[in-house]
Amino acid sequence: MDFINDLMTYGFLQKALVTSVMVGIICGVIGSFIVLRGMSLMGDAISHAVLPGVAISYLLGINYFYGAVVVGILTAFGIGAISQNSRIKTDAAIGIVFSSAFAIGIILITKAQSATDLTQILFGNVLHVRTSDMWITMGVGAVVLLAVILFYKELLISSFDETMASVYGLNTRFIHYSIMVLLTLVTVASLQTVGVILVVSMLITPASTAYLLTDRLSIMIVLASIFGAIAAVAGIYFSYVHDLPSGPVIALATTAIFLIALFFSPKRGLLWPMLSKKKEVTV
Numbered sequence: 341m342d343f344i345n346d347l348m349t350y351g352f353l354q355k356a357l358v359t360s361v362m363v364g365i366i367c368g369v370i371g372s373f374i375v376l377r378g379m380s381l382m383g384d385a386i387s388h389a390v391l392p393g394v395a396i397s398y399l400l401g402i403n404y405f406y407g408a409v410v411v412g413i414l415t416a417f418g419i420g421a422i423s424q425n426s427r428i429k430t431d432a433a434i435g436i437v438f439s440s441a442f443a444i445g446i447i448l449i450t451k452a453q454s455a456t457d458l459t460q461i462l463f464g465n466v467l468h469v470r471t472s473d474m475w476i477t478m479g480v481g482a483v484v485l486l487a488v489i490l491f492y493k494e495l496l497i498s499s500f501d502e503t504m505a506s507v508y509g510l511n512t513r514f515i516h517y518s519i520m521v522l523l524t525l526v527t528v529a530s531l532q533t534v535g536v537i538l539v540v541s542m543l544i545t546p547a548s549t550a551y552l553l554t555d556r557l558s559i560m561i562v563l564a565s566i567f568g569a570i571a572a573v574a575g576i577y578f579s580y581v582h583d584l585p586s587g588p589v590i591a592l593a594t595t596a597i598f599l600i601a602l603f604f605s606p607k608r609g610l611l612w613p614m615l616s617k618k619k620e621v622t623v
Contacts, residue, residue, distance in 0.1 A: 343577055353580065355474045356466045360576050360590070362481045363526075363533045363542065364568030369488055370526045371547035371568075372561045373519055376499045380544050381431060382419070382520070385438035387527045387539040389415035391445025394461050394531070398449065404461070405476050405528055412524035415441060416517065442536075466533045466576060466586040473532050480529040484522050488561070495519070496557055533572070535587040542568060545594035549601045552608050567597050 347353050374383050393411030397404040415437055422433040449461075488495065498505040498515045505512050523543075530539045550563035575590030603610050 343581060346580075352469070353576075355469050355471065356580075356586075357573065357576055359469045359474045359477045360466050360533050360572035360586070361569045362477050363530045364546070364570070364572035365565040366481045366484045366526050367530060367539075367542040368546045368550070368564030368566070368568035369484060369561050370519070370523055371543040372550065372557065372564050373495060373499055374523065374543060375547040375551055376557070376560075377519075379519075380540070381434050382416070383523060383527070383543045384540040385419065385434040386412050386415055386520075386524055387530075387536055387543075389438040389441035390524070390528055390531070391461070391536055392441050392448060393445075394536075395445050395448030403472060403476070404531070405473075408528040408531065409524055411441065412528060413521055416520035416524060420517065420520075461531055461536055465535075466579070466590075469532050477529045480525045484526060487518075487522060491515075491518075492558075499557070533586060534590050535585075538587040538591040541591035541594050542571070545591075545598050546571065549594075549598045552598075552601045552605045567594070571597060 347357065371383070374380060390408040390412040393407035393409070394404040395407075396411075397407035400407070419430065419433045419437050422428050422437070423430040428436070494505070494510055494515060497508065498510060498512050502512045505515070526543070527539055530542055534542050546567035547560070547564040549567050550560040553563055554560050571590055571593035574593040575586055578584060578593075579586040579589040601609070
């Protein structure tokens with residue numbers, strides 16, 4: 341009840357809740373495509389590689405969103421350029437680019453003497469969300485949801501079978517990089533909530549949880565969004581009540597939901613074979 345009363349009273353808590361829920365929803369949507377395409381490592385790479393953009397934004401005195409988006413998009417295209425124009429495979433290209441970018445970002449932020457800001461960006465602090473951050477997140481959410489709704493069929497076909505998508509005349513490379521741009525936008529919008537290090541938990545874990553429960557992409561997207569939103573609300577509650585950083589708490593909330601699905605998911609849960617054997621013995 342105290343949390344609800346504070347939520348009704350304090351504007352910063354309301355902004356934190358709205359921003360976190362939107363982050364949970366859009367991470368669930370994009371995360372579903374990332375999981376299906378086997379691009380989890382790419383999500384991790386972009387989340388780390390945007391740090392130089394954050395640092396440059398701080399040095400220039402502008403909102404970190406703009407610098408992070410530019411660097412994130414350059415990172416995605418850079419990884420693609422290296423893997424497509426050399427003998428280096430995609431996973432190696434990802435490791436080279438994101439580790440270098442992450443190191444540069446830490447050095448730049450250290451030089452800027454923004455240790456507090458560095459901690460917030462690395463681990464997240466949604467209770468410090470500004471009004472501008474909330475509106476940027478809402479804007480990113482609108483763009484992502486609109487893009488998925490308008491191009492759902494193209495995304496569906498290319499995610500399950502790129503060869504068939506090419507036969508239908510779809511530009512699979514363009515679709516791939518479009519998803520990378522959306523992934524970058526979602527990643528940057530999530531930084532204030534869960535931080536650079538843990539944003540991958542919001543992208544991958546809710547979508548993986550939904551993947552255990554359904555074979556239909558549309559249902560998977562809806563479930564992943566719901567799980568992401570629930571984890572965000574739970575994370576806000578526990579981080580506020582117990583004075584904990586929001587990023588780790590939200591990440592653990594996504595993990596808790598995943599473990600419940602892993603063990604108790606109908607037909608796919610780890611406990612399902614045991615229950616089936618008991619029924620057979622009883623019969």
